[in-house]
Amino acid sequence: MGQLDGSFRSWGFSKGGTGGISMACxxxxxxxxxxxRTEAPVQLVLIKNGEAKGVVLENGxxxxxxxxxxxxxxxxxxxxxxxxxxxxxxxxxEIKRYxxxxxxGKVNLALDRVPEFSCRPGDGDHIRGDVAIAPxxxxxxxxxxxxxxxxxxxxxxxxxxIPSLTDPSVAPPGKHILSCFVxxxxxxxxxxxxxxxxYREAFGDAVVDTMAEYIPGLKDMILYRQVLTPWDIEQTMxxxxxxxxxxxxxxxxxxxxxxxxxxxxxxxxxRKLWMCGSGTHPGGGIMGAGGELCAKTMLKSRAI
Amino acid sequence: xxxKYDVVIxxxxxxxxxxxxxxxxxRKRVLLLEKREILGGIAAGEEFHPNYKxxxxxxxxxxxxxxxxxxxxxxxxGLKLSSExxxxxxxxxxxxxxxxxxxxxxxxxxxxxxxxxxxEAYINYHHFIDRIxxxxxxxxxxxxxxxxxxxxxxIWSLVKKAIGLKRLGKKTMLEFxxxxxxxxxxxxxxxxxxxxxxxxxxxxxxxxxxxxxxxxYTTLNLLLWECASTNTxxxxxxxxxxxxxxxxxxxxxxxxxxxxxxxxxxGDDSKVIGVRLANGKTVSAPIVASSCTPKVTxxxxxxxxxxxxxxxxxxxxxxxxxxxVKVNLALDKALVLNGESNIEFARTGNSFxxxxxxxxxxxxxxxxxxxxxxxxxxxxxxxGLVPDGHCVVSILAHFAPFELKGGxxxxxxxxxxxxxxxxxxxxxxxxxxxxxxxxxxxxxNLEKRYSLTGGNIYHGEHAVDQILTRPIPSxxxxxxxxxxxxLCGSGSHPGGGITCSPGDMASEAILRNL
Numbered sequence: 001m002g003q004l005d006g007s008f009r010s011w012g013f014s015k016g017g018t019g020g021i022s023m024a025c026x027x028x029x030x031x032x033x034x035x036x037r038t039e040a041p042v043q044l045v046l047i048k049n050g051e052a053k054g055v056v057l058e059n060g061x062x063x064x065x066x067x068x069x070x071x072x073x074x075x076x077x078x079x080x081x082x083x084x085x086x087x088x089x090x091x092x093x094e095i096k097r098y099x100x101x102x103x104x105g106k107v108n109l110a111l112d113r114v115p116e117f118s119c120r121p122g123d124g125d126h127i128r129g130d131v132a133i134a135p136x137x138x139x140x141x142x143x144x145x146x147x148x149x150x151x152x153x154x155x156x157x158x159x160x161x162i163p164s165l166t167d168p169s170v171a172p173p174g175k176h177i178l179s180c181f182v183x184x185x186x187x188x189x190x191x192x193x194x195x196x197x198x199y200r201e202a203f204g205d206a207v208v209d210t211m212a213e214y215i216p217g218l219k220d221m222i223l224y225r226q227v228l229t230p231w232d233i234e235q236t237m238x239x240x241x242x243x244x245x246x247x248x249x250x251x252x253x254x255x256x257x258x259x260x261x262x263x264x265x266x267x268x269x270x271r272k273l274w275m276c277g278s279g280t281h282p283g284g285g286i287m288g289a290g291g292e293l294c295a296k297t298m299l300k301s302r303a304i
Numbered sequence: 305x306x307x308k309y310d311v312v313i314x315x316x317x318x319x320x321x322x323x324x325x326x327x328x329x330x331r332k333r334v335l336l337l338e339k340r341e342i343l344g345g346i347a348a349g350e351e352f353h354p355n356y357k358x359x360x361x362x363x364x365x366x367x368x369x370x371x372x373x374x375x376x377x378x379x380x381x382g383l384k385l386s387s388e389x390x391x392x393x394x395x396x397x398x399x400x401x402x403x404x405x406x407x408x409x410x411x412x413x414x415x416x417x418x419x420x421x422x423x424e425a426y427i428n429y430h431h432f433i434d435r436i437x438x439x440x441x442x443x444x445x446x447x448x449x450x451x452x453x454x455x456x457x458x459i460w461s462l463v464k465k466a467i468g469l470k471r472l473g474k475k476t477m478l479e480f481x482x483x484x485x486x487x488x489x490x491x492x493x494x495x496x497x498x499x500x501x502x503x504x505x506x507x508x509x510x511x512x513x514x515x516x517x518x519x520x521y522t523t524l525n526l527l528l529w530e531c532a533s534t535n536t537x538x539x540x541x542x543x544x545x546x547x548x549x550x551x552x553x554x555x556x557x558x559x560x561x562x563x564x565x566x567x568x569x570x571g572d573d574s575k576v577i578g579v580r581l582a583n584g585k586t587v588s589a590p591i592v593a594s595s596c597t598p599k600v601t602x603x604x605x606x607x608x609x610x611x612x613x614x615x616x617x618x619x620x621x622x623x624x625x626x627x628x629v630k631v632n633l634a635l636d637k638a639l640v641l642n643g644e645s646n647i648e649f650a651r652t653g654n655s656f657x658x659x660x661x662x663x664x665x666x667x668x669x670x671x672x673x674x675x676x677x678x679x680x681x682x683x684x685x686x687x688g689l690v691p692d693g694h695c696v697v698s699i700l701a702h703f704a705p706f707e708l709k710g711g712x713x714x715x716x717x718x719x720x721x722x723x724x725x726x727x728x729x730x731x732x733x734x735x736x737x738x739x740x741x742x743x744x745x746x747x748x749n750l751e752k753r754y755s756l757t758g759g760n761i762y763h764g765e766h767a768v769d770q771i772l773t774r775p776i777p778s779x780x781x782x783x784x785x786x787x788x789x790x791l792c793g794s795g796s797h798p799g800g801g802i803t804c805s806p807g808d809m810a811s812e813a814i815l816r817n818l
Contacts, residue, residue, distance in 0.1 A: 142668075148660060149657060251485035251520075252484075261482065
C-alpha cells in the first residue's frame with residue numbers, strides 16, 4: 001500500500017519527524033480557511049434529539065457546528081464523547097466488542113554518535129533505511145509468546161530508524177536519534193495496565209539490551225532515553241489501550257466491519273456525527289485514507 | 305490377479321470403503337487394496353495388549369453423515385446410529401466437571417451450577433449453531449464448485465452459497481462473518497466466564513491442528529465441528545468399519561488386504577492404467593482412486609517426472625503437521641474422573657492460557673508438559689473389549705510434534721506417556737495403580753502405521769485455506785491433473801474425521817466422468 005512521490009510502495013522520512021506530515025496537513029487546512037485550536041481538549045459531543053450539535057470542551061466552552069467529525073478511536077468516540085445513554089443496545093454491544101489491545105511500545109534513544117551495527121560495521125545506506133531486529137520466525141514467535149500471558153517481550157521485535165542521518169534538524173550537530181518501534185508490549189500486563197509505570201524502565205532496558213546485542217557499545221552512546229509503554233501512549237495521546245491503529249487490524253474488524261457493521265461508512269449511529277480516523281476503513285497507519293474517504297462520503301451525501 | 309477392473313481404490317479406511325461400495329453399487333468392477341492386514345484405517349479397532357482392544361485411532365464418530373449411512377444402507381449391515389451426540393464431560397482441575405449432553409437445556413442447567421451467565425450463553429451458543437447449520441451444511445456437504453474453471457454451473461453454485469448466507473438473516477449472517485475469523489478464545493470469552501467450561505467447549509477447534517486457542521480462525525473450526533457433530537455410532541468407529549466391509553463385499557467389491565501399493569502406473573499418454581503392488585503384481589484399471597493423503601498419492605505413488613512442478617509444489621506445501629499422540633491405556637478397573645465413574649467422553653483444558661501453553665511447545669518442536677486430552681472410554685458402552693470389570697482409555701493427547709527436537713526415542717515416548725498419565729492423574733488420582741499396559745503412538749508411529757503424512761489424522765490440517773480448496777485448487781473436486789487419478793480420502797473436501805463424506809463425493813465425481 002502507499003506510494004511516495006510517484007514511487008510505488010516506497011516510504012521516506014518526513015522532515016522534522018512524522019509530525020511534519022501533520023503540520024503540512026494543518027497548513028493546507030488553514031490555507032483553505034480552516035480554524036485550528038490546540039490545547040482544546042473536547043469533553044463530549046453535544047447531542048440533542050439524537051443529533052450531534054457541537055462539542056463541549058473540558059474548560060466548559062461550547063462550540064456548535066452543523067456536523068461533528070471525530071478523529072478519535074471508535075471506543076473514545078462512542079463511549080466517552082457520545083456516551084452510553086445515546087447508544088442503542090446493539091451499537092453499544094458491538095462497540096464494546098471492538099478489540100483495541102495495544103501491543104507495541106516506543107523507545108527513543110538520543111545518541112552521541114552514529115551507531116554501528118556489528119553485522120555490517122560503518123556508515124552506509126543500510127542505516128539510513130529501517131532496521132529490523134527479527135533474526136528468525138521462532139524469535140518473533142517467542143516474543144509474542146510472552147505477550148500472550150501478559151508480559152512484555154524480553155527480546156522483542158524492533159523496527160529502528162535513525163532519522164537524524166537523513167534529516168539533521170531533528171538532533172543537535174553530531175548527535176543522533178535511534179527511534180525504536182517495539183513489539184510486544186501488551187497493554188494488558190498481568191498486574192493490570194495501570195501498573196505499567198512500574199515496568200517502564202525494565203521495558204526500556206529490555207529494548208536497550210536487545211539493541212546492544214547488535215550495536216556494540218550502545219549503552220555508552222546513550223545521552224537520554226524516552227520509553228513509551230502502551231499505557232503512556234494511552235495517557236498522552238488518547239489512544240485507547242495504547243493501540244496506535246485505533247483498533248486491531250484483524251479480519252473481523254476490517255472493511256465493512258470497521259469499526260462495526262452497519263456504521264462502517266464514516267457515519268456513526270448518532271446523526272451528524274462522523275468518524276474519520278484509523279478506526280474506520282481502511283484502518284491504521286499514516287495513510288490519510290480514512291480522513292479522505294470520510295470527506296468524500298460527506299460531500300457526496302451532502303452532509304454539509 | 306492381473307485382472308482388469310473399472311476402478312482400483314487404494315486404502316481401505318472408511319472413505320476408501322465408501323467410494324468402493326458406491327461404485328460397486330453402480331455395477332462397476334472395483335478392487336480395493338489395503339496395505340495392512342485389517343480394514344478400517346484410522347477407524348479400525350485393534351488389540352493393543354492381549355485381551356485389550358481399542359476402538360480406533362480417532363474415536364469421535366459424531367460427525368458421521370446420516371445421508372451417506374442411509375444411501376449405503378449400512379443399518380442393513382448391522383450399523384446402529386444414535387441421533388444424539390455423545391455425552392461429553394468437561395474436566396476442570398479443581399475437581400470440577402460438567403457433563404454436556406445432546407439436550408441443550410439439560411446441559412445448560414448443569415452449567416448453571418457454576419454460572420448463570422454461562423448457562424444462558426450456552427443456550428444462545430447452540431441457537432447460533434442451529435441457525436448457521438443450514439449454511440454450513442450447504443458449504444461442507446455439497447460437491448465443491450470448480451474454482452479453476454468457473455463455468456456457469458460453478459458460478460451458480462457460488463451464488464447459491466451466497467444466497468444461503470443471506471438466508472440466515474442479517475443478524476446471524478453478520479454475526480457469522482464477525483466471529484468466523486476470530487480466535488476461539490476471543491469468541492468464547494465474549495460469551496462465557498468459567499474457564500474450564502470455555503476451554504472444554506473450545507477444545508475440538510484445535511484438535512489435530514497446528515493452532516492454539518488464541519490462533520486466528522479457530523472459531524471457524526469450532527463452528528464447522530459443532531454443526532457436523534450430531535450423531536453417535538453405537539459401538540464406535542469399528543462398528544462402522546464392520547458395516548462398511550459387509551456392504552462393500554456384498555456389493556461385489558473385491559477386497560485385498562496385506563497389499564501395499566507401490567506405484568500408480570501411467571500409460572504413454574500419461575493416463576492412469578493401473579497400479580503395481582509391493583509384491584510386484586500389477587492390476588490394470590483406467591481409474592484409480594486414492595484415499596491416501598495427497599502427499600502419499602502424488603509423491604510416493606508417482607515418479608517425479610510424472611507430475612507437473614506446480615502440482616508437486618502445491619502438494620509439498622499442503623500442511624499436514626501431526627500434533628496429537630495416541631495413548632491407549634488398559635486398566636484393571638473402571639476409571640473414575642473427578643469422582644464420576646460413568647464418563648464415556650471427556651475433555652481437559654482447564655483454561656485458554658493452559659491450552660495455549662500446551663500448544664506453545666509444539667511450535668519449537670517440543671511436546672507439552674501438560675498435554676490437553678481428548679478422552680474416550682469405550683468400555684463404558686462396549687464392555688466386551690476387555691476382561692470383566694477392566695477398562696480401556698483411548699486418549700488423543702495434544703500437543704506433540706512429528707519432528708521432535710532430538711528425535712523420538714523410546715525414552716522420549718516414555719516421558720510423553722508419563723506426561724499424559726500425570727495430567728490425567730489430576731482428575732483420577734489413583735490411576736497409575738490400575739494400569740495394565742500403556743500404548744503410545746507418536747505422530748511418527750501414526751505415519752508409519754496408517755500412512756498419515758506428518759502423522760496428521762485429518763490428512764492435512766483444517767486451516768481455512770485448506771478447507772475451502774482442499775487439498776489444493778487443482779485437485780479440489782476429487783479429480784486430479786492426472787487423467788484417471790482421483791482422491792477420495794480425508795485430504796479432500798470436506799476434510800478429516802469419521803464422516804465418509806470425501807469418499808462419498810469422490811464416487812460422485814468418478815461416476816460423472818465414467
